[in-house]
Amino acid sequence: MARKIDIGEKWKPEEATGRQKECMQKVEAADFEIYSRKLELICAEAREIFAKMGSAQMLQSGDLAVGIYTAEGDLASCVIGVYLHLVTGQIPIKYVLEKYGNDPTVGIREGDMFFCNEALYGGIHNPDMIMFMPIFAEGELIAWALAAVHEGDTGAIDPGGMSARSQTRYDEGMHLTPVKVGENFKLKQDLIDMMENMVRDPRQQTIDLKARAAACMRVRKRLLEEIVAKKGVDFVIGLMRLNIETSIDAAKKRIAKLSDGTYRSVLFLDAAGLQEGLLRISVKLIKRGDQIIIDLSGTSPETDKGPWNAFAHMVAAASAVYLFQYIFHDLPPSNGCLVPFTFNVPEGCLLDASPDAAVAVAVITLGHTVFYGMHICFSKMLFNSDYRDLSCAGMWIPAPPMLYGGINQWGQQVAGLLADQLNGTGTGARRDGDGINSAGFNYCPIGVFPDAEFNEIQLPWIYLFRNKHMQDNHGFGKYRGGSGLMFAMVPHNTAGMVFACSQGGCRIPPNSGLFGGYATLTPPGIQVTGTNLKEMMAKADPQIPFDVMDLVINKPVTGEYKVESMLRSFRWIPEGDVFLQPTVAGGSYGDVLEREPSLVIEDVSQGITSHWVAQNIYKVVYDVETLRVDLELTMKARADEREARKKRGIPYRDFVKSWSHKKPPEEILGSYGEWPIPASSL
């Protein structure tokens, strides 16, 4: 069995040292404002060069993380990015400090560079590869720089590194515990060669490793030249700790202003491994004063059906993503924000897996689910507060990861995770407006939805359609969710490609709407094989479909159509056949009957909402030719619907009574745990 280290609460700040306390006194208020921002700017600069130097899709698209840590390994500052990596990155740094700091065979010296992609040592899953570098001044270790990004391949059983087929850690490819890969500011060639030897795209592995190193080097250079040289070592030590202390203080004050209570969000996943199944994740947020307990009791047990497991520290990291993006977006981005939180992750549940468990898709399936649970609980809490503007529905989760592998048009082997379907997700609706169409990825909204041409020049396919919003895939409500897309890839200039998707969500929409809004669409996985598409293209056949609805409903392309779960194992798609993948949408806010009819019609005119939904869900009466609304008839239709609702409604007590008798079929409860609530409890 793999070794599991004691992580405890290493994502929280260590106790302030005497030196830190002393140094904090030397930081004046105005200097704190200026240099606290400078820490972020240093990370922003490193982020820019990191993204421009890399190769993996997530790196090119800017879904990455750069942070500055104290000498003790606490996150002191960072720039907007994948906060998940930044929180988990503390754990391997602290491990290296404890384990190797005084070990003469390893040690921590100026110019060293450490690498880690082992979830057991603080990561989430092994495609997330991080590099961290100690920063010395006047012979003293004063800080660490960290650069992290999801890599394209890990040498797992399937291309792309996060295979839904993996059932234990031994199916997941390269796992490296924290290891020194660089000395004297140079990467060690023997270790580069070793890594290249483990993966399918060795050039990508190496250039991304170098990009991480360059990002760390830039953070180090700027910290030393721009702050240490001007203000001294003590100032930097005090500044970093003050960032953390300020976050602690502000986070507590903000939480104290919110209403005490217990807030719940229960979510279900409709797959375990490649099989259909039901999993339950329960997020209960208990808020008292300036403290919050996040209780995951009632979550399904660890599963051996596939990589739908995670290690407990992921819960804190995924929660931090929500906190940094929403309720604490304006605080210094340090681990001080996490101090008010206590996490209860029951032993043996799928969020506290055993060391040998497969966790390859934990970041997507479970991380997103915890993120979403936090989002909903907080949105309920925030509604009754001065921070009501932060109350909103969530993005579609879990974002579906699409993987690919093959030989590209340049004759080179390629494998990886595509950024399209993640970075084109719509956001949830807000208290006062719609969600944003195709806005980004919930883990890193600033990430870029790549131009189709950028992908087509590197990868051997053409998109039959891609940059086109999918009709009705968002949640409907007073304010609708942001729309997503559906795109179709046709292998081109290659014999074919393998494609897969490591996430379900076709049966149960994992994210509900908020305050009466609809949940989002549950998009299917679609493929068409044995097609005549190439012939149709060559003769400019007017029946070529440029829209998913046209393709699936009218079936103008001959071939075998398969409409199935979005969760799909790797399959070979030959040149000229079609593989479709959705980028998903946001949940909605409020009752559909309260939506302004003019907004409904605007969406209809843009193709985002269908006539059927406008007429039957939103109850808008209009002329379908001119789109002119009949307000009087609309009012009447809505009044009628309200009356119909009353007739359909039953007392809550009766509903619970009838609903409690229902139970899903036994065959999908194999990984669920005890019905109806898995045994783990606080």
Added chain:
Amino acid sequence: MTVSIDIDIGGTFTDCYVVYGDQFISNKAPTTHYNLSVGFIQAIKGAADKLDLDYEELLEETEVIRYSTTTALNSLIERKGPKLGLITTAGFEDTILIGKGSQWAHGIPLADQKNIAAISKPDPLIARDMIVGLRERVDCFGNVVIPLTKEEILDKIQYLVDNGCQGFVVSLLWSFANPGHEHLVRQVIEEEYPDHYLGHMPVILSSEVSPRLGEYPRTMTTILSAYLQGSMRDHLTVLGQELRDNGYKKPLLLVHSTGGMAKISRTMAVNTCNAGPVAGLFGGIHLAKLYGLENVAVTDMGGTSFDIGLVVKGGIPFYQFNPTIDRWQVNTSSIETKSIGAGGGSIAWIRPDFGTMEVGPRSAGSMPGPACYDRGGIEPTVTDADLVLGYLNPDYYLGGRMRLNKEKAMHAIKSKLADPLGISIEEAALRLCRIVDGHMGNEIFKETALKGYDPREFSIFALGGAGATHCAGFGRYLDAQKIFIPTMGSVFCAFGSSAMDIVHVYEIYKHFILQEPRGGAKFKDYKSFNEVVEKLQEMSRRDLQAEGFGQKDIIFSLELEMKYGTQLHTTRFTSPKIWIRNEEDVKKIISGFNTAYGELYDPIGAFPEGGMEIETFILKAVVPRMPASISSHSFEGKDPGLALKGYRPAYFDDSVWFQETPIYDREALRCGNVVKGPAIVEGQDCTIVVPEDYVYQVDHYLNGVMERSE
């Protein structure tokens, strides 16, 4: 005798800089937003008056008028463009609405990007119902996958025309690799709507405006060109006629954000955005040469923003990687200048929950303006703090053209900052100034550091109404070598265009593998490489000959956008070779790229073993112009006593409280005068704060130079 006129239209004033033989005249006139031509003419008339010339007389003698216009940007912000139709590839109709997903983050400050609950995308310049997709397709090699038919085009353009289309933007996938389909669209439209009919509508092709990889920025660049063209054309037609009617015989030259200028007939509207700050940057180059400075940060602190541009090794270092105009990412070769929300009107506030002071990016603007303007503003601003601290003279603001209300400034700072923080008004004002100075210092740091330069190696040119007051403050955060406060600072952008060369920039996308991975074969197809360069040179010769320049006048330089194998993003650098004749030339380009890459990022990131590829060729064709020289003055002694106006208390340090501080009249200071800090130098256009540890000296050009005292 050289006679030239340079005009820069800003938000408040239209600046004019005239070279008339050995005389240099600057003049300002209010910008007339209802018709920019009126302010333009008024500015020239004022300059003619100063020269004792008739307006017509000056125009008749003028050899060149250069114009940095904001017309384009104004019409963009005000959404005054025509109703356009976008013709794109079917299945990609929402490209400009998706905007690479994170379009919501383009053109907004970092702090706003972090608030995910409040993000929003800008309203599109072309509504969704005016976008059509053509059934066609080209692949990455430029091969046609789905042929385009005339019937398809006719069908789609008819829809757009029926819906009120006033012009067509055509942006098809991979059109830069094979523009055939875009050409066919134009041909069909021109056949249907020939230019001798009233219904003729312009057709703008992405393959001609922006032949680069990336459908979103390429499409947006093309849309902006089309959108801005209409409003600019009307304004420039009226202006050109006015100038011609009054004696000016030469073509009007427009300044480009690419760093050159060209006749109206050779100018794309999108290239005129941000021309003013770019012209200012060229003024910086001109001055830097006079002073023998290699690296300069040209800064301009006005009422609402702080603009920065860099001069590196005496020239312009970088074009923007993905320039943003308003909220739109484009891919023009624009020279980079940055702007942040830090100016005299920036509002200070207390951040909830942790009680620290923040400054900006919100600004009080000019209406209501800072509290001390006494126009109803109640928020404390940078200008209010400057007044409270005694830096500004309430009776001599802008040379006495505007009076300030100190009581209002004190009240705003007390109620909004000092009382909540539990500190004195003066402490709050000083903290406000230190924070805004720090932010500006940080921004210069970011601009220099992000491009791989050491900020400490830069001098600063401080321009703008508030720049002189705060330059010592923000320069402190950079350890700037010297801070220059030019006398022509108030018309610096107009001055800058007088120093610009004629520059045309041409680009061709062409993919070549320069070296195979793992030290494999080097590039051999020299002929194809050289054909691309030849084609670019031919394009430039055609344009420059039309402007009256011969082959011998033109200097060419070649820039390449290259990458290592598997990278997506390219890195632009100046190629050491324009032509490839042999393997040595290939090696020189490879070596040049490795060096440039290492300098920009870090040598540890270079990966030649992964293979090296060229993606885009950029040719710059330059016709150098001789800028007018600046008058030099003789040394008149160090003593500034004759310029001393009096004393007033000013507050520089919490530990010292107010000190009686000498006040000098800038216009009365003479060459060689030395003013030791603490001191304040009041001028017609700005107030210079000289802190205790600085010395201010008037140099041979009557510019002010500040340095840290020994």
